[in-house]
Amino acid sequence: MKFTLVIFSAPHSAEGAASALRFARALLASGHNLYRVFFYGDGVHNASALEAPPQDESHIVAGWQALQQQHQLDLVVCIAAAQRRGLLSASEAERLGKPAANLAAGFELAGLGQLVDAVVYSDRLVTFGD
């Protein structure tokens, strides 16, 4: 079955972010297909290259990156939600005249059309957030 996950939870703030990552691992391990993961609202912080949790805590960004490499996942971060919250790719940082970029490797910035497309082409849409 084709799944899309929508994530509204910021990592290390709300349970939804860690649950989404575990759910993604479980569905891939069960042989399902993960069409796309769409990060929206505060969920955009799951794509920050600057996440630096203490060693004995879960490293959610790295978890997504490892899964992305293993399964060639489509990890899409809403560009409008990301810009509002200071999550920028190198090209966006340059375009907007900001001093740094922090979009982690393996994630892509794109518009809400990618969410709409995912709704249409997935069998199941699962939302993680409060």
Added chain:
Amino acid sequence: MSKSILALCRRPPYGDALAREGLEAVLAAAAMEQAPVLLFMHDGVFQLLKDQNAKSIEQKSVRRNLEALSIFGIDKLYVCQHSLEKRNLNCGQLRLPGIAIELIADPGRFIAAFDSVLSF
């Protein structure tokens, strides 16, 4: 491919950014000819109140997003009756030009009829 899509709007208009971001996603879907049906419930019913003064708290009014729905042919919104009554509101306080409001007594059954649900 055509799917029936429901957008669930549950957030207070200025207490949670997902109220506005949810409506932005709804408008994006409508612009791609995938207009969802909208059901307002819990604190989301506050989004529909007329006479909002968002400027006084330095916010953009969500009413502008809601009024744009009619451009995409959305002429009816659904509201959870129980959520409205619990907040001591009535239909007369929720008005949008050119858009009808229908109360839903059994939101569970209503939601279950859709192929996909976007939860905001």
